[in-house]
Amino acid sequence: MENQPKFDVFLCHNSKDKPEVKEIRDRLKQFGLRPWLDEPELIAGGRWLKLLQEQIIQIDSAAIFFGNHGIGRVQEHEIEILSNEATKRELSLIPVLLKNTIEKPKLSPLLELRGWVDFREPEPIKKLFEGIKGKSIDIYLQELGIKRKFLDQQLRDVEIEIEHVTSFLKKDIDPGLNAVLEWLNRRQDLARKYGNLALKKNPNLKQELKTKNELELFYIEIDSYLELILYALLGNDESLLYEPGIPMLADDESYQFSSSDIYRNTFDIIKRNIPDFEDSARCKLEAYIDQLVNRLLSE
Secondary structure (H helix, E strand, O other): OOOOOOOOEEEEOOHHHHHHHHHHHHHHHHOOOOEEOHHHHOOOOOOHHHHHHHHHOOOOEEEEEEOOOOOOHHHHHHHHHHHHHHHHOOOEEEEEEOOOOOOOOOOOHHHHOOOOEEOOOOOHHHHHHHHHHOOOHHHHHHHHHHHHHHHHHHHHHHHHHHHHHHHHHHOOOOHHHHHHHHHHOOHHHHHHHHHHHHHHOOHHHHHHHHHOOOHHHHHHHHHHHHHHHHHHHHHOOHHHHHOOOOOHHHHOOOOOOOOOHHHHHHHHHHHHOOOOOOHHHHHHHHHHHHHHHHHHHHO
């Protein structure tokens, strides 16, 4: 049941009215809704009653269709389940009169008091939509437009970031730096390992960070500065080490270490534990670390 898709509305109907109900289903789909109809949702040869019950107990609204064919046997069972569900939780039940209906059927008080949708009247699909979503189509489309603008902006931001990183990767990189870059890709482990070694020299600071629930932030910040070094090496551009507001934690005034020495101690330990890279690559990495530390201590 957890893997089942979420539907917006359950379409309860007499199978003899299925052609007209299918047309209504297709129109609802045009508005972006996902209606549940027993075709093709019911798996051939499956336990249809169990599937029906599973959908009914998790759906938020149900349209109950009435036509000149009356209430079908299966539909009668569905209405009973829906009515029971409506007494237990907030479930929108929407009685719907189809085009071929001559007069309203006699229903239980639970259904009779609900707002009817009459397909013999103009623009009934809008009224049905409002009953399903609890808002007009115009408001719904306006909200979707706002969400789309937000998602479009997020997509543009991601595309800019991809272009930014890709431009780094396309630049000529000293082959000797490949091992350094691979080592820095383990920066989360490096930050935690060498950050802990630095904090061992200052147990009071470590306890203070724990008390303020900022120990993880310490590891994250060291990790983020290592990432900054990685980007500077990828782009062969040391000016990236001085970009303001990078990492973000550097701009968080509520988060400050008690001692700036922790930066130097941590990166001194990292420098002492740099693997045996080529001399040029090692010197470049050490130089970038020194520049970054000097920036941190001067801010």
